[in-house]
Amino acid sequence: MKRTxxxxxxIYGWLxxxxxxxxxxxxxxxxxxxxxxxxxxxxxxxxxQGCPAEEAQQKALAAMGNPDETGRLLRKVCQPWLGLLLWxxxxxxxxxxxxxxxxLPFLLPRLESKREQSRIREAWIQGEALxxxxxxxTIAAVRAxxxxxxxxxxxxxxxxxxxxxCWGRFEEPLDRYRESSWVVLxxxxxxxxxxxxxxxxxxxxxxxxxxxxxxDYELYCREADDLTEDLDNYYTLPQGRDLTACYYTLWLxxxxxxxxxxxxxxxGANRFQCQVVFGARELWKRPAPPSLGTDPQAEEQAAARxxxxxxxxxxxxxxxxxxxxxxxxxxxxxxxxRAAELELVRTSDGAVFRRLQLLLKLSGAWQDxxxxxxxxxxxxxxxxxxxxDYALPEAAGxxxxxxxxxxxxxxxxxxxxxxxxxxxxxxxxxxxYYERAGRSFCLRIVMGEEEQP
Amino acid sequence: MKIDKSLLSGSTSLLVLSLLRSGxxxxxxMISLLEATSNEVFQMKEGTLYPIxxxxxxxxxxxxxxxxxxxxxxxxxxxxxxxxARQLAExxxxxxxxxxxxxxxxxxxxx
Numbered sequence: 001m002k003r004t005x006x007x008x009x010x011i012y013g014w015l016x017x018x019x020x021x022x023x024x025x026x027x028x029x030x031x032x033x034x035x036x037x038x039x040x041x042x043x044x045x046x047x048x049q050g051c052p053a054e055e056a057q058q059k060a061l062a063a064m065g066n067p068d069e070t071g072r073l074l075r076k077v078c079q080p081w082l083g084l085l086l087w088x089x090x091x092x093x094x095x096x097x098x099x100x101x102x103x104l105p106f107l108l109p110r111l112e113s114k115r116e117q118s119r120i121r122e123a124w125i126q127g128e129a130l131x132x133x134x135x136x137x138t139i140a141a142v143r144a145x146x147x148x149x150x151x152x153x154x155x156x157x158x159x160x161x162x163x164x165x166c167w168g169r170f171e172e173p174l175d176r177y178r179e180s181s182w183v184v185l186x187x188x189x190x191x192x193x194x195x196x197x198x199x200x201x202x203x204x205x206x207x208x209x210x211x212x213x214x215x216d217y218e219l220y221c222r223e224a225d226d227l228t229e230d231l232d233n234y235y236t237l238p239q240g241r242d243l244t245a246c247y248y249t250l251w252l253x254x255x256x257x258x259x260x261x262x263x264x265x266x267x268g269a270n271r272f273q274c275q276v277v278f279g280a281r282e283l284w285k286r287p288a289p290p291s292l293g294t295d296p297q298a299e300e301q302a303a304a305r306x307x308x309x310x311x312x313x314x315x316x317x318x319x320x321x322x323x324x325x326x327x328x329x330x331x332x333x334x335x336x337x338r339a340a341e342l343e344l345v346r347t348s349d350g351a352v353f354r355r356l357q358l359l360l361k362l363s364g365a366w367q368d369x370x371x372x373x374x375x376x377x378x379x380x381x382x383x384x385x386x387x388x389d390y391a392l393p394e395a396a397g398x399x400x401x402x403x404x405x406x407x408x409x410x411x412x413x414x415x416x417x418x419x420x421x422x423x424x425x426x427x428x429x430x431x432x433y434y435e436r437a438g439r440s441f442c443l444r445i446v447m448g449e450e451e452q453p
Numbered sequence: 454m455k456i457d458k459s460l461l462s463g464s465t466s467l468l469v470l471s472l473l474r475s476g477x478x479x480x481x482x483m484i485s486l487l488e489a490t491s492n493e494v495f496q497m498k499e500g501t502l503y504p505i506x507x508x509x510x511x512x513x514x515x516x517x518x519x520x521x522x523x524x525x526x527x528x529x530x531x532x533x534x535x536x537x538a539r540q541l542a543e544x545x546x547x548x549x550x551x552x553x554x555x556x557x558x559x560x561x562x563x564x
Binding site: 033034037041042064065067070 | 479480481484485498499500501502503504505507508511526527528529
């Protein structure tokens with residue numbers, strides 16, 4: 001090989017010139033080693049022949065030939081594109097294998113419970129978990145919430161992912177209508193970490209659009225002066241997790257048909273806010289109710305059952321009828337179908353009671369109507385001409401109470417409500433005022449002349 | 454005597470396959486044997502042997518493996534495969550036909 005300015009002076013320079021012609025040409029390291037070994041064999045042979053070291057280097061290098069010619073010939077044999085492809089695929093497969101091996105300790109034990117955890121999580125997010133408390137025959141309504149906002153707690157990301165507010169007849173702990181709201185919080189965390197639910201409880205406060213505050217129950221008990229107040233509280237329970245997140249459910253007791261919720265977290269170091277806006281009502285597990293017009297005798301039949309007495313236990317002494325002008329508002333019309341102030345005697349012991357019984361008809365879209373007694377009572381205020389406010393706590397008790405005589409009959413466009421109010425002194429008038437989430441009515445019931453049965 | 458490269462280039466694979474027929478060898482071993490048995494007529498530039506070997510390996514005519522060469526050094530050995538043996542027989546037959554035809558023409562033309 002004729003020596004020029006660019007002629008390699010050692011085997012490494014010679015090899016570099018060869019591989020300049022190759023890109024991703026197969027196994028370069030093995031090929032370099034093979035050529036280097038060949039050079040060394042030739043060099044050792046020359047040295048064994050007595051050739052001086054420097055001369056032997058030059059002769060051995062010259063015997064290797066033109067590096068550019070060798071590189072071009074090797075390039076023809078090796079297919080660079082295939083080498084690149086194989087290199088890339090090999091790298092991806094190795095990376096995937098390493099990632100899978102690292103995840104195996106966490107994947108294997110969770111695979112078994114993943115299905116159950118996903119079911120729990122989906123049940124809450126889809127609202128199916130509500131049916132665990134609702135009775136089969138209940139008329140209940142739910143409103144799904146639209147969630148927004150998120151925050152960070154260290155390495156965790158927190159966001160609400162589902163919310164429900166519900167009225168319904170629950171069997172536990174007491175057989176009565178209740179209303180509750182739930183918010184499902186998602187906390188993104190690695191699969192090997194389970195965030196402590198107390199992380200949220202001590203520093204999370206919820207507010208609804210009526211100004212009610214919801215705090216951790218235990219915190220409430222420590223701070224409240226009077227535990228006889230309505231317990232507004234929430235608690236968190238991990239409802240399940242998947243590989244990327246834990247899910248916690250906040251239960252808001254006593255949430256009275258909220259339109260929106262504000263979640264405020266502040267632990268001094270971290271602060272964030274989230275929001276929930278509740279949408280339209282849907283009847284729980286029931287189709288939309290029929291129109292009152294499809295049952296033309298409904299009002300007559302309801303009026304025929306008025307007034308209501310407990311058979312063989314009560315005897316009517318006197319009855320004072322009442323009348324009221326209808327009340328119209330933007331979304332609701334209220335009519336008093338029947339009203340009577342009854343004086344009764346209990347036949348078992350001769351005790352005398354006085355009650356006001358009412359049969360109301362509320363007209364409007366069923367989504368705007370109170371769907372059950374609790375729903376109605378939650379927005380109702382009653383006062384009478386004696387000055388008694390039946391909404392005040394002292395009005396509660398055995399003798400002063402508002403109860404439903406029957407479950408409301410709900411139609412697509414109207415509802416019929418039977419109510420009974422216990423009274424101590426007869427009044428000249430009673431005023432019913434209802435207001436809830438933009439729906440309202442006001443009936444002033446004027447009592448007439450006493451009628452003997 | 455210097456031999457025209459064009460005469461050599463067409464027969465290198467035949468020469469390499471025939472060298473391996475007598476046993477597995479590594480690159481320098483083949484070069485040395487080729488020089489010795491050809492009385493130094495065949496003095497292939499040693500770097501160009503390896504593209505030939507890798508091409509034969511790619512075609513499946515030879516198989517490569519690493520082994521100690523007996524002096525404590527690991528070398529890459531090449532082994533003739535069954536396919537390579539059939540290819541060697543084919544190329545040897547072609548060479549014999551070709552060289553026989555050339556010799557026949559030369560005898561006639563040169564007297």
